[in-house]
Amino acid sequence: MSQNSKDLEQLRDQLDDINMKLLSLLSERAVIAQEIGIVKQKQGIPKYDPVREREMLEELVQHNEGPFEDSTVKHLFKQIFKASLDLQQEDHKKILLVSRKKQQENTIVHVKGVEIGGSAQVMIAGPCSVESYDQLKTVGTALKDAGIRVMRGGAFKPRTSPYDFQGLGIEGLKLLKQVADELDMVTVSEIVHPGHIELAANYIDIIQIGARNMQNFELLKAAGQVGVPIVLKRGLSATIEELILAAEYIVAGGNPNVILIERGIRTYEKWTRNTLDISAVPILKQETHLPVLVDVTHSTGRKDILVPCAKAALAAGADGVMVEVHPDPATALSDAQQQLNIEQFHDFWHRVKSSGLFKEQ
Numbered sequence: 078m079s080q081n082s083k084d085l086e087q088l089r090d091q092l093d094d095i096n097m098k099l100l101s102l103l104s105e106r107a108v109i110a111q112e113i114g115i116v117k118q119k120q121g122i123p124k125y126d127p128v129r130e131r132e133m134l135e136e137l138v139q140h141n142e143g144p145f146e147d148s149t150v151k152h153l154f155k156q157i158f159k160a161s162l163d164l165q166q167e168d169h170k171k172i173l174l175v176s177r178k179k180q181q182e183n184t185i186v187h188v189k190g191v192e193i194g195g196s197a198q199v200m201i202a203g204p205c206s207v208e209s210y211d212q213l214k215t216v217g218t219a220l221k222d223a224g225i226r227v228m229r230g231g232a233f234k235p236r237t238s239p240y241d242f243q244g245l246g247i248e249g250l251k252l253l254k255q256v257a258d259e260l261d262m263v264t265v266s267e268i269v270h271p272g273h274i275e276l277a278a279n280y281i282d283i284i285q286i287g288a289r290n291m292q293n294f295e296l297l298k299a300a301g302q303v304g305v306p307i308v309l310k311r312g313l314s315a316t317i318e319e320l321i322l323a324a325e326y327i328v329a330g331g332n333p334n335v336i337l338i339e340r341g342i343r344t345y346e347k348w349t350r351n352t353l354d355i356s357a358v359p360i361l362k363q364e365t366h367l368p369v370l371v372d373v374t375h376s377t378g379r380k381d382i383l384v385p386c387a388k389a390a391l392a393a394g395a396d397g398v399m400v401e402v403h404p405d406p407a408t409a410l411s412d413a414q415q416q417l418n419i420e421q422f423h424d425f426w427h428r429v430k431s432s433g434l435f436k437e438q
């Protein structure tokens with residue numbers, strides 16, 4: 078072995094030693110940063126502290142004797158601060174009740190013999206709005222005959238325009254209960270006011286918190302205190318993290334039965350009403366233990382692509398699909414354009430089932 082390569086080896090050995098020392102010091106530092114993170118969490122202080130970071134950088138630069146440039150020292154330590162911050166936030170994420178890290182196994186919501194989030198998938202169908210007993214009974218009977226037990230129907234309708242049909246309110250919930258009792262079905266309906274949550278639990282089996290109310294924190298807190306499952310729709314412009322944190326409000330409030338729904342987000346695309354974010358499905362399944370559904374009607378706003386979108390949702394791991402069905406969509410008081418009539422629904426349901434992607438109860 079030449080003298081040169083011997084030197085190289087020795088020098089590399091020295092670096093290996095230093096690497097180990099640096100690693101040990103970095104790990105020691107990381108543990109302290111984690112402890113700081115816990116203290117900050119308890120005191121409600123933001124994790125990121127740019128002032129503290131600047132002070133540390135100034136001190137380091139003052140003591141820098143080279144050969145690294147000040148800018149290089151700053152850059153290296155900024156990376157360390159960033160990694161520490163990530164660790165603090167990661168620790169916080171770990172303690173989310175809805176997180177997969179907190180609970181490995183899937184949450185399965187049981188309602189009147191229907192399982193949501195279990196080994197089978199669920200189809201939820203029904204009109205956008207509850208309009209009359211006859212309308213509900215007609216749809217309910219068709220769904221029941223098709224083997225579907227979960228029916229949706231809006232009674233409180235948060236509409237963009239104050240002049241649009243606002244729903245039948247409590248009267249609509251009563252109609253849902255009447256038809257559900259007659260047909261032995263499970264009902265889903267949206268509630269928009271925290272004061273209505275408890276009352277709604279007397280009439281419907283699953284309370285929906287709609288996209289426009291996903292971050293209505295008082296509503297989420299009220300939903301946490303009721304013994305009825307909640308389906309929580311992703312907000313129009315909500316990130317996946319915001320949806321997860323909204324669900325956390327409900328679970329932290331004491332209600333573990335939360336179902337998430339991807340219903341499309343607002344983008345620049347105009348050929349669909351919203352953009353179906355199919356990637357949200359596997360991400361939500363990975364990050365949380367909650368059931369995840371896809372509302373194909375609201376995400377697309379068009380009837381001609383419901384089958385491929387439902388298939389995509391199921392293939393991506395969704396626990397079910399939600400779709401709007403009305404006996405006579407042309408006369409519907411809301412969403413007339415996008416609801417399927419019963420014949421179209423049968424065709425949709427047949428094509429989804431025969432794709433082999435839908436695992437039945």
Ligand SMILES: O=C(O)C(=O)C[C@]1(C(=O)O)C=C[C@@H](O)C=C1
Nearest residue numbers: 110113124125126129158161162
């Ligand atoms: O000193 C703190 O407050 C910390 O949270 C520790 C620490 C660091 O790693 O030094 C991490 C993140 C903050 O932005 C500032 C500093």
